[in-house]
Amino acid sequence: MDDNQEFSLKTDVEEIDEEDVLEVIEFDGMELDQPMEEDDNDSAEEPEMDEEENMVDYNCLARFTLHSQPVFCISSHPVSSNIIVSGGADDLAHIWDSSDGSEIMRLDGFKDSVSCAEFSNDGSYLACASVDGLIKVWRNVDEDRFARWEFLIDLESTDEVTWLSWHSKGNLLLVGSSDGMVSMWQIPSGKNIQVFAGHTAMVTCGCFTPDGKSIVTGSESSELIQWDPKTGQAVQRVRLDEGRFRFKVTNEEDDSNFGINSLAVNSSSTICAVGGISNGGLRVINLQSGSIIGSLDEHQPDASVSVGIYEPKGIGGGLPVIVSAGTDGLVYLYDASTFKLRSSMNHQDGVTSLVIHKNHPRLTTGSMDKTSITWDLRTGKELQRNVGHHDLVHQVRLNSDETRLVSCSDDGTVCVFKNN
Secondary structure: OOOOOOOOOOOOOOOOOOHHHHOOOOOOOOOOOOOOOOOOOOOOOOOOOOHHHHOOOOOOOEEEOOOOOOEEEEEEOOOOOOEEEEEEOOOOEEEEEOOOOEEEEEEOOOOOOEEEEEEOOOOOEEEEEEOOOEEEEEEEOOOOOOOOEEEEEEEEOOOOEEEEEEOOOOOEEEEEEOOOEEEEEEOOOOEEEEEEEOOOOOEEEEEEOOOOOOEEEEEOOOEEEEEOOOOOOEEEEEEOOOOOOOOOOOOOOOHHHHOEEEEEEOOOOOEEEEEEOOOOOEEEEEOOOOEEEEEEOOOOOOOOEEEEEEOOOOOOOOOOEEEEEEOOOEEEEEEOOOOOEEEEEEOOOOEEEEEEOOOOOEEEEEEOOOEEEEEEOOOOOEEEEEEOOOOOEEEEEEOOOOOEEEEEEOOOOEEEEEOO
């Protein structure tokens, strides 16, 4: 295949059975007799705000305040538009209702900060991980409202957990860790069915591809690896610290400057966008050939870059766009076929998180300036500024029907905003 060939970001993905991923997985049939966690509605005090912050015009609909320390992660339930989970530095996670900020269930038992939380794609399971490598899994026992959950199993990662990813069609949990290892677990059995060894540094990001047939991971050692889930073997390896398309860094003596910060895969599982750590780089990789087909360096050379891919649905959705947002506060929109710059925006302070809206041509970025902003992906125009925190925003997410935007912060709160 010609490496310079333009690729369209097709939205029609061939449906596959879970057997296509790992053939037939026989569950172990373990008894799910663990006791349900008890609700604990002991409230935590809201962080104090100074006089200037009290004068800010907050526009949040609801606020969750039961965390006593910074909140690092949030996840929205894929079926229920109200259910949110959050995890933080207080060694706790909470399931709560985003319509009013009320707690549904407190998830304890962690001995370190909860840094990752993800619902499975059908909403049946919830995995939360702490930085000491402990992963706890709960299962839903209320299919109508998803308001009751019971503890299922503990899993142990090889080191600090850096990210979690669920398979799009089966209950397979992928776990990245700081020692360079990636593990795949079968849920509900808790069986570790594959370990992917090949990175030489922290695995900073990763996911199953949307078609479920591959795994893509990136690391601090500047290597992107595409894996076969069945065999655990690497299919493609792309290094971003060598060759003419390597990341451009200010200090070549520091290998970590060539590292990968984030990745995003298009719906047809053919293209992967990769953002760099402290190098301002964005690279686009053809997953079929393993070649770099786009090299974009608009960000400041010391910025860490988050990436996303927007693919329109229906008439009026605009054109496919690759998005990059950096800790330099800048946001860039590129044509997904030609990689030409279409628009640039400025969030003023460093961007820490981004989320692509699936149902509308919009992007929301969370920032160190305590706000999140929703942008029009067709024009680059600011559509909505969300104000509710008084410290940096760690993560932004949308609820399942995209009527609300949720953000978590170093101030120990989670805010809910109307997605206008």
